[in-house]
Amino acid sequence: MTGAGEDWLSDGLDVAGADCGLWVLGIDYVAGWRGAREAADRLNRALLGAGLELSDVRAVASTNEEGRGVVRVTGWPGAVDRLAGLLEGLTHGDGGAA
Secondary structure, rough: OOEEEHHHHHHOOOOOOOOOOOOOOOOOOHHHHHHHHHHHHHHHHHHHHHOOOOOOOOEEEOOOOOOOOEEEEEHHHHHHHHHHHHHHHHHOOOHHHH
């Protein structure tokens, strides 16, 4: 998934997180990351389709300390608030059923 240019991941949003650290030898981080990357790409396409800018809010693939895939949503408060409003609009009236 790409955004507005090659450096869209470093355009002001801190995507590293507090748990960024060294990798442990013997743990397959790549497999977990690949699954997370596919899910993050799908979510990023949906965010773009909803009219949000990836420079404001986006999904980021990562792994946890056991090598399990993790997808984090990171963004500026205004964009995250807009995303929350869109999601609330989808669940309004049906009890939140997906």
